[in-house]
Amino acid sequence: MAVFGIDLGTTYSCIAYVDDVGRPTVLRNLEGTDTTPSVVFFESPDNVVVGATAKDSAVLEPDLVVSRIKRDMGHDVPRVRHGRPYTPEEISAFILRKLADDARTDTGEPVEDVVVTVPAYFGAAERDATHKAGQIAGLNVIDIISEPIAAAITYGLLNPERDHTIVVYDLGGGTFDTTVITLRGGDIEVVCTDGDHELGGADWDDRLVEHLAERFEQEHPDAGSPLLDKQSEQQLRRDAEDLKKTLSARTQHVVRVMHEGRVATVEVTREGFAELTRDLLDRTVEITRRTLDTAAAKGVTSYDHLVLVGGSTKMPAVAETLQKELQLEPRLQDPDLAVAKGAALYAFEETYRRLLRAGEHDRAEDMAARAGLSPDQQERIAARTIKTVASRGFGIVVTDRDTRRRTVEHLVHANDALPAAVTRDFYTVDPGQTGVDVEVMEQAGSVESGELEDNGLIAEGVLRIPPGKPAGWPIEVTFALDTAGLLQVTSRERETGEALELRVQIGGMSEEDVAESRAALSKVQVS
Structure with missing residues (x-):
């Protein structure tokens, strides 16, 4: 097994x-x-x-x-x-x-x-x-x-x-x-x-690509940038990755940049490479x-x-x-x-x-x-x-009844212990509402924020409300984040004798999409 x-x-x-x-x-x-x-x-x-x-x-x-x-x-x-x-x-x-x-x-x-x-x-x-x-x-x-x-x-x-x-x-x-x-x-x-x-390391590669292309243009200003030609760009990316690896073992190396029949010989030192990418390393620190x-x-x-x-x-x-x-x-x-x-x-x-x-x-x-x-x-x-x-915070969009301002209220916060299950009541804004939009948001930046632009929409759905309910009708929302970091959101309208439940699936592909893709791609030869 x-x-x-x-x-x-x-x-x-x-x-x-x-x-x-x-x-x-x-x-x-x-x-x-x-x-x-x-x-x-x-x-x-x-x-x-x-x-x-x-x-x-x-x-x-x-x-x-x-x-x-x-x-x-x-x-x-x-x-x-x-x-x-x-x-x-x-x-x-x-x-x-x-x-x-x-x-x-x-x-x-x-x-x-x-x-x-x-x-x-x-x-x-x-x-x-x-x-x-x-x-x-x-x-x-x-x-x-x-x-x-x-x-x-x-x-x-x-x-x-x-x-x-x-x-x-x-x-x-x-x-x-x-x-x-x-x-x-x-x-x-x-x-x-x-x-x-x-x-990641690909960003270090990109810096080398830009540097090599710039040096080529300096030597051959009439040949244009190798980055404007897809084949030249791809070869340059291969050369940049190899150069990065070489500079881990050697203190300097020479690369030949070729484009439009022209050649530029560029020497790069380990120290020079470190300087080119200093800000990237500083971000990790x-x-x-x-x-x-x-x-x-x-x-x-x-x-x-x-x-x-x-x-x-x-x-x-x-x-x-x-x-x-x-x-x-x-x-x-x-x-x-x-x-x-x-x-x-x-x-x-x-x-x-x-x-x-x-x-x-x-x-x-x-x-x-x-x-x-x-x-x-x-x-x-x-x-x-x-x-x-939890790697990030998760919440839903709420609307202030008086100002109509929309913000994000987080139920799970970054670095909360997992598994996490949080249930909270939210309330309708208008009398006679027949439904509420459930918008699930994920913290986008490094710091938790209630502003919409600082979060990303990862799932949404509509929960229907029985007719004739006053403003401030309670809606129960549960966030359950498991140890794998997968989120399940349940939104429920509670009323005596009945309950409506909406399960919001996270991600762009539904289970039906996954099944269809699995069947279709199984026919493709992979080597």
Whole structure:
């Protein structure tokens, strides 16, 4: 009974499982690498290519390639390829299918039950979209967990000797978050989290792209910008990513920028690269400081380690700056693979615990035996708890009866302990109202605000009211946010003898949409 953990990344993804000696193991793809580029090439309406080949195809056929789709999760921004619009969930499903198919080839076992990780700062809509991407890919998504929790599970496995309080600094390809976590006797508790899901290593790449293009234009002002030609731009992006990686090992490197038959030779130093991107790194430090301040308000003021996760933390400037600014010793911990390994461990342990709770002790024991777990290890797994917090605040739009001003009243707040269930009464504004609009809002900025523009609409619906009711008629609203960060909103009109209930589904795709996409995309070949 194999279960798998998937790190679905902005730029690279990978999949892992617990092997027959109880170790979390990353499975290599058919190309022989641990990580797969999160790039999709729509070769034809019936054939999709994912990974390194797709990334290479971006240079020659950029209009048929999609990358960085993770940044669009939870948003209605379809990409049209071969005349068909594909949602972010569907494009992510192709990446998940590639990972699952390659893992099945590697292990000889079907990939069905999975845990998928998301950035800690992902909101309800993004988490729901990730869950639906897994469903479209034909997978049973056991749970959605935050990347820092997955990293902390791996950290706990590698450092079992004592309890720890750690800061997880997670700088991936497209997202950044920082999380304070305590590990006590094997239990994991998130104290607080913060982040920016539009800040990541891809932004460092973009700065290099702009710099290289600018240097080319300075040398060849009559040739135009390479950024105005899609093929030249894609090649430049490949060169910029390679340059970034090279500057992690070398102090300088030379790049040849080619466009319109012209060539510019550009030398970039590690120091120069750090200066180009100083403000980006400073933003991560600012968010980390804010997280430490929030933790301090909760009574956590000392730390054992600053754990660096995500491939972008391999840039030397990251560790150097964090140590200087925060006076914490950074520890680079398997940055590319730690999240997938932690997700695999979580998937294994959660499946084991669910079997025990369901009374299926024989299956649980068989699962433990296959992984070579001792009775003590089984006992620890059965007892382990993981506690997390809300990444953002959630509320509904309310209208002042006198001024008619519309604001957001939050029922769940950022860093509230999960699961959270809050019920509150709200009231109609006008006499004789036959319905109320239920508008579910999510905190958009780093600070909670009641202003509409500081929040994003993630779901809406209409609850009908019996006729003839006076103004101020009560409406009960319940927000239930589970440990995966998925939100369920229930709005109820209470009256003797009857009750009307509206369930608001978070996310752009309905369950019917998901089923249709799963059926349609199952006919598409993914390689």
